[in-house]
Structure formats: C-alpha cells, structure tokens
Amino acid sequence: MSKPTPLSGFPEWTTSQRMIEQFVLDRIRHTFELYGFAPLETRSVEPLDQLLRKGETSKEVYLLRRLQADADGPAGDDALGLHFDLTVPFARYVLENAGKLQFPFRRYQIQKVWRGERPQEGRYREFLQADIDIVDRDTLPAHYEAEMPLVIGDALRSLPIPPVRIQVNNRKICEGFYRGIGLTDPEAALRAVDKLDKIGPAKVAALLAETAGASEAQADACLALAGISAADASFADAVRALGVTDPLLDEGIAELVAVVETAAAHAPGLCVADLRIARGLDYYTGTVYETSLVGYERFGSICSGGRYDDLATAGAVSYPGVGISIGVTRLLGLLFGAGALSVSRSVPTCVLVAVGAEEERAASNAVAEALRSRGVPTEVSPSAAKFGKQIRYAERRGIPYVWFPGADGDQVKDIRSGEQVDAAAGEWMPPHQDLKPQVG
Secondary structure (H helix, E strand, O other), X not given: OOOOOOOOOOOOOOHHHHHHHHHHHHHHHHHHHHOOOEEOOOOOEEEHHHXXXXXXXXXXXXXXXXXXXOOOHHHOHHHEEEOOOOHHHHHHHHHHHHHHOOXXXXXXEEEEEEOOOOOEOOEOOEEEEEEEEEEOOOOOOOHHHHHHHHHHHHHHHOOOOOOEEEEEEEHHHHHHHHHHOOOOOHHHHHHHHOOHHHHHHHHHHHHHHHHHOOOHHHHHHHHHHHOOEEOOOOHHHHHHXXXXXXXXXXXXXXXXXXXXXXXXXXXXXXXXXEOOOOOOOOOEEEEEEEEEEOOOHHHOOOEEEEEEOOOOEEOOEEOOEEEEEEEHHHHHHXXXXXXXXXXXXXXOOOXXXXXXXXXXXXXXXXXXXXXXXXXXXXXXXXXXXXXXXXXXXXXXXXOOEEEEOOOOOEEEEEOOOOOEEEEOOOOOOOOHHHHOOOEO
C-alpha cells in the first residue's frame, strides 16, 4: 500500500487538539442548554431541490452516489446531497414534525457539514458547526433577535480564546433605505453591498449600477449607509441624518436599537451596529449577525446568522425563526494555526498505576478500578518494568501521577514535583486542576 496523503479541506486533529475541541464543544453545549435550547441532530443528506432552494450554487454541494449506478437514475441517490449547513435540514425537520413540536421551538445542533469550496486557512470542506435557532408558528417576536447575541457572547466568553465582537444589522434598514432612495431591486443592492469588504467601495458602486440599476447618487447613498457603525443606539441618528424615509426603514431601526441596547446591558462592547453587514443570502428578513475574533478580523466571521420569515412554510402556515451558527472548526483551525490554544497534557489519564511484577497486576487493576469509581482517569502500566521506566512512560504521556502499590501501604508520586505521599485507593484524590487536562 502506498503512503497515504492528506486530503485538502478535511482536517484531522491530533489527539491533543481533539481534546481541546471536546472541551470547546462541552462549554458551548452547556451555554446553549442554560438558555433552554434542546439538542437535535438531523440526517446528513437532503434532496438536492431542498439544498439548492437557498440560492447557493450547485458547485458547493457534494452528491451522495453509490459506486454502482442507481437503476433509477436521477430519481435515486443522485438526487441526494450532503448538507452544507444546518439551516435547510432544520427547516425541513420543523415542517415534518410541526404537529409534535411545542412552539416557540428552541433547538441547538452540533454537527458536521460539507461544502465544496476552495480550502484555505480557516475554511474547510468538512467542518463542524454549532447552531441555535428559535422558531415559532406564524409570528416570532422581535425580542428573540436580541437574545441571539447574548447566548453567543456567553458561549464564546466561556472559552480561553480572544474576545469577540458581534456586528449586527437589520435587513429592513437596508431594504427600506434602498426603497426610500428609489431602488426597485433591493435584493440586488444587498448582494452588491455584501461584497464591500472583498472588492471595495468603487467596485461595489459599479456593481450597484450594473445589477440594481443605481444612479451615481443612489450608489453614494448606499455606501453612506454602509459606512455607519456605532456601539450604541446612536447609529439610528446617523441613519436618519441621511434624510431617507420609509416605514420599513423605521421598523428596522427600532428592532436594531433593541438588539444593541439589550446586548449592551448584558455585556458592554459585545455588539456593534455595523450597517455594511448584509449577509448575501436572500432568506434573511430582519437582524443579521457576523462575529469577528479580535486579532483575526482578516479571516472574516467565525459566527453568523440572522432572522428569517419564509424559510419554512407549509401552505398558509409559516414558521419564522432566528438563528446563529458558530463555525467551530473554523474557529479552532485559526487558533491552532496561530499556536493560541494548548492543553496541559496529551492524554486524559491523571494516574498511572505501576506494576511491581506481572503476578501483581491484579492488585494494580484493583487500585485503578477504585480510582476510576471516584472519577479519576486512570490506566495501569503496560509492563512490569523497573519503576524508573514506568515513571518515564508516564512523563512521555504527560500523566502527572504514578501510583505504587505496596505490601506496607500504597504511595502516589507527583512526577512533576517529585513529591511522594502515602495514599489509599479509596481516599486519595488529585487536586481539582489535575483531574482533567486544562485548556488554555
């Protein structure tokens, strides 16, 4: 067999990195549940017509296909694709199970997704997302849009990572403003403004003229709106100072003021109203979110989402919602690449129980069982080598304690400090900070 080579865009973390990932997921999950979100996992595949209904390009979707051709042709497995985010499968789940759900329905979903884009630092073809959504039947109060940043802020603040800043906007502000200045295709204008960070104002102005039919004055007005940013409700005065009026614009301003003020009361500095944030996907209808990691802003958002009113509909019944997604693999990939996250040891094991001789292994196993019964991660030495070799084995694996069973009493040694004390398997406990690997 030839030597295998890594597949670009499909990360495989080391065991140490995987422990960090598990720590991060546990903290995120804990925060989600503190806010009352219930866990959900959906299937990995969806029909292609459902996957593509968001307006994503088909080149990003991985098809599910058996090695042997399906006799049914396109109507068989070829019509299935791996989901590229968790929003579409969640919307489908809500529609299929609406009669069984209690609304408003709050769920979190931590699951892998697949996207056929060009791999680069922080961007992968297979990656893990952590989503929350709140969905209701027919109407969803706007106060849920103000709750999203609180959950994400608490989740990310619980991690040993740089601070984050959540940039928020409201699509009603943009759409109402564009209508107020006379643009007839506000969706095209939104898609153009969404490219501002990538292509700059001059090219956005040209794109506004080309795709939204904007005059020079209208393009300038769009760029002026996109240039407004504030960490408090003063952004509203800046918008009104542009002299544009529209009922939808007023509605969007009021909703965004509520989001910014709620976040400021919970965690000052967490949210910034940034009116260049557009989120190019057509299904967003209200507040939109993008989250940057301080010091890593050039890599873009590590957490994004927004309000949607029409993603899940069944006849005359609609299920509006608001959701936000943490790109867990994206976040970790950036921090791993910068060497900004580490773990105190490379294995969960806290104690290695030494073996004096192979015929005494049963006694060592009994010690290990007693320690495990009290929640101490423990393994037994693989061989009855000299104690010096068993200690070096523990050192190489990063295990902090070695337990020595003895006829006259057991002893446990902290191999970092050299301190050795008498111990009993039913009583001794390591310090709390040594019980599990520490991430920092």
